[in-house]
Amino acid sequence: xxxxxxGKRCDxxxxxxxxxxxxxxxxxxxxxxxxxxxxxxxxxxxxxxxxEGAHQLDRTKWQVDKPHYEAVGxxxxxxxxxxxxxxxxxxxxxxVFQDFLESHPEVKEAEEEMARFRQQMNKPRQRPGExxxxxxxxxxxxxEQVKINSEEWDRLMAEDQRCQEDLILSEAWSNAMGAxxxxxxxxxxGGGRMGMRGGGILPGQGGQQQQQEAxxxxxxxxxxxxxxxxxxxxxxxxxxxxxxxxIKKMAHEFGSVLVGITQLNPDWxxxxxxxxxxxxxxxxxxxxxxxxxxxxxxxxxxxxxxxxNPNFGTSNDAYSKxxxxxxxxxxxxxxxxxxxxxxxPGTDYDLMVPPIMVDAGLGxxxxxxxxxxxxxxxxxxxxxxxxxxxxxxxxxxRFGVQEFCKGCKICAEICPSGAITRDDKTVVRxxxxxxxxxxxxxxxxxxxxxxxxCRICVAACPYTRKANWLHTTALKATAMDTSGVxxxxxxxxxxxxxxxxxxxxxxxxxxxxxxxxSYRQPPWWLRTRDFIEL
Amino acid sequence: MSFFTSGLFWFLEGVCFCLAGAALKHYLEDRGIPMRWxxxxxxxxxxxxxxxxxxxxxxxxxxxxxxxxLKGGIILVPISIITGAVIWRLLKAGRRPVISQAxxxx
Ligand code: SF4
Ligand code: SF4
Numbered sequence: 355x356x357x358x359x360x361g362k363r364c365d366x367x368x369x370x371x372x373x374x375x376x377x378x379x380x381x382x383x384x385x386x387x388x389x390x391x392x393x394x395x396x397x398x399x400x401x402x403x404x405x406e407g408a409h410q411l412d413r414t415k416w417q418v419d420k421p422h423y424e425a426v427g428x429x430x431x432x433x434x435x436x437x438x439x440x441x442x443x444x445x446x447x448x449x450v451f452q453d454f455l456e457s458h459p460e461v462k463e464a465e466e467e468m469a470r471f472r473q474q475m476n477k478p479r480q481r482p483g484e485x486x487x488x489x490x491x492x493x494x495x496x497x498e499q500v501k502i503n504s505e506e507w508d509r510l511m512a513e514d515q516r517c518q519e520d521l522i523l524s525e526a527w528s529n530a531m532g533a534x535x536x537x538x539x540x541x542x543x544g545g546g547r548m549g550m551r552g553g554g555i556l557p558g559q560g561g562q563q564q565q566q567e568a569x570x571x572x573x574x575x576x577x578x579x580x581x582x583x584x585x586x587x588x589x590x591x592x593x594x595x596x597x598x599x600x601i602k603k604m605a606h607e608f609g610s611v612l613v614g615i616t617q618l619n620p621d622w623x624x625x626x627x628x629x630x631x632x633x634x635x636x637x638x639x640x641x642x643x644x645x646x647x648x649x650x651x652x653x654x655x656x657x658x659x660x661x662x663n664p665n666f667g668t669s670n671d672a673y674s675k676x677x678x679x680x681x682x683x684x685x686x687x688x689x690x691x692x693x694x695x696x697x698x699p700g701t702d703y704d705l706m707v708p709p710i711m712v713d714a715g716l717g718x719x720x721x722x723x724x725x726x727x728x729x730x731x732x733x734x735x736x737x738x739x740x741x742x743x744x745x746x747x748x749x750x751x752r753f754g755v756q757e758f759c760k761g762c763k764i765c766a767e768i769c770p771s772g773a774i775t776r777d778d779k780t781v782v783r784x785x786x787x788x789x790x791x792x793x794x795x796x797x798x799x800x801x802x803x804x805x806x807x808c809r810i811c812v813a814a815c816p817y818t819r820k821a822n823w824l825h826t827t828a829l830k831a832t833a834m835d836t837s838g839v840x841x842x843x844x845x846x847x848x849x850x851x852x853x854x855x856x857x858x859x860x861x862x863x864x865x866x867x868x869x870x871x872s873y874r875q876p877p878w879w880l881r882t883r884d885f886i887e888l
Numbered sequence: 889m890s891f892f893t894s895g896l897f898w899f900l901e902g903v904c905f906c907l908a909g910a911a912l913k914h915y916l917e918d919r920g921i922p923m924r925w926x927x928x929x930x931x932x933x934x935x936x937x938x939x940x941x942x943x944x945x946x947x948x949x950x951x952x953x954x955x956x957x958l959k960g961g962i963i964l965v966p967i968s969i970i971t972g973a974v975i976w977r978l979l980k981a982g983r984r985p986v987i988s989q990a991x992x993x994x
Contacts (some may be wrong), residue, residue, distance in 0.1 A: 365915050367914055367918075369912055370907075370910060370911055370913055371911045371914050372911075373911065374907045374908045374909070374911015374912060374915075375908070375909055375911060376901070376907075377904035377905065377906075377907035377908040377911070378904070378905075378907075378908035378911075379902045380974035381901055381904035381905045381908060382939075382942060384892070384897065384900070384901050384902070385939050385943050385946075386942050386943070387892045387946070388892045388893060388897065388901075388943060388946075389942060389944065389945065389946030389947040389949075389950065390892070390946040390947070390949060390950040391891075391892035392892075392893055392943070392947050392950060393946065393947040393948060393949060393950020393952075393953075394890075394950035394951070394952040395893055395950075444987035477903050497923075573986045576953070628920050647981065724979065782917075801901040802966075820951060822944075822947060822951075823943070823947070824948075826949050845919045848958060850954070851948075851955060851960060852953060852954070852956055852961055853955060857895065873950065875952070
């Protein structure tokens with residue numbers, strides 16, 4: 355080989371080595387950019403962008419014949435008069451509730467706790483006509499009861515007010531999100547807001563409902579009226595499997611991110627009729643025959659505010675979206691000539707939703723009682739449509755949540771109210787499950803500043819993570835692992851790498867001894883002081 | 889979808905890493921370092937570890953999980969450096985004296 359040839363070859367070799375080095379640097383830098391994009395990418399906020407159900411994982415490999423809960427004795431239906439927290443105000447002074455308190459000391463304790471909280475949150479005001487001495491005596495008595503000095507309380511109140519100002523944008527956003535709220539009676543009339551042509555009746559088909567006057571309010575939304583189809587005869591559906599496919603596609607089109615279908619287990623339906631739901635209140639409720647199937651739809655809460663719970667987050671965003679999906683789906687099914695009824699958040703239910711979600715294969719119920727889905731973790735707000743349109747149903751899934759929850763307990767450790775159990779499952783109405791003290795949970799909703807509620811257990815659960823490579827790999831590892839090793843390792847990592855910004859007591863308002871802490875910082879668009887002069 | 893999570897990006901990453909692999913082969917040959925299959929496996933494992941380290945830190949930063957980015961960095965970066973040094977020593981095992989002209993220029 356001549357010198358020139360050798361030199362040329364050498365140059366080529368040098369060039370290749372240099373470009374390889376550049377490739378290594380570029381490739382590594384690219385990985386860095388990929389990682390940042392994967393963390394930041396809005397698309398990994400599952401469910402926010404794709405009407406087909408973004409990132410919906412292949413669930414078939416996790417399908418099982420039986421759900422994870424077990425009936426271990428005679429089962430019973432839930433009593434909304436005592437167990438449905440939002441109706442409690444209506445029943446607090448009734449014998450039914452007093453009897454319930456006697457057999458449920460944990461609820462009694464929570465009721466007493468809330469009375470104490472209320473007293474501490476509210477310093478007595480001077481009534482018109484009350485003398486200075488009388489008022490001073492009242493304040494002194496109050497100070498002794500709540501064991502706090504009045505000036506110190508004023509300072510804490512100012513701190514809470516400052517925090518409340520920080521939450522102006524978040525509250526405005528939450529209110530706006532909840533502004534669209536269809537009513538059950540719209541489905542009776544079928545017109546206007548439900549957007550059905552010809553007042554909800556397809557041309558030439560006639561309709562089954564007539565508004566009647568002078569009926570009791572419950573009868574106006576009775577299932578016979580509200581759920582009735584918009585055609586005299588139902589259209590003949592070719593095949594239940596195809597119908598399922600169609601219903602799911604429609605649910606996604608209507609805005610749902612996840613959707614599942616199951617046969618309705620009557621054990622999940624409330625035992626007594628609730629006020630304003632069309633059943634005679636306080637009477638044992640017969641499950642309507644046309645509630646054969648349950649379609650569960652669900653959307654996630656906006657991710658960044660969700661992480662900034664309890665104060666910056668809201669449920670209103672996902673509540674509103676899921677509610678609208680359920681109403682649209684109901685209207686769609688009725689137009690095909692079948693019966694349908696929506697059960698929607700926040701309080702318009704005749705049944706318990708979480709076990710229906712489990713039956714419909716959307717996920718498994720976690721220690722915190724919320725259903726954990728593979729795609730959204732527990733960041734999902736569901737709604738249900740009960741119907742009789744014949745459909746193929748989904749199977750429940752098992753992807754390791756029950757096993758993971760046994761050792762994790764992160765939600766129980768961070769829950770400010772101590773509502774989540776660290777113990778094993780118990781038997782509730784004949785079913786083996788984790789039971790939270792929902793009365794204590796509900797108490798805490800009024801003990802922090804900002805939008806009502808708390809979603810810290812949702813934010814802290816290791817399953818509630820963005821759908822990027824890091825968290826989906828962890829999810830798949832835990833789902834495959836039957837030894838439990840990865841569960842232990844990942845729980846430890848979760849506690850180390852994604853710790854809460856505060857201790858459980860820090861999440862309370864200042865007047866109750868807390869620091870108004872959020873689980874994470876709010877997103878830029880909810881930082882009031884960056885936008886508004888205060 | 890951002891460019892950095894697209895298929896085109898992964899294609900370009902593939903090109904970069906292929907180039908880097910080919911260059912490494914020449915570089916080691918020039919230095920008289922013989923490569924066996926197990927050495928390539930070890931090296932590939934280290935590249936994956938390094939890639940994971942970079943992606944973990946930056947993903948956590950992208951998610952605003954600063955604690956995860958920091959703690960992950962503190963744990964993973966030293967592990968990557970130490971294993972890198974150990975693997976380099978193993979790669980050099982059985983090194984032959986260099987006779988080629990090209991290697992003189994390294
Ligand atoms: S935080 Fe842990 S224990 Fe609680 S529900 Fe989630 S996985 Fe289960
Ligand atoms: S919502 Fe809040 S208070 Fe209720 S269980 Fe979850 S963390 Fe506890």
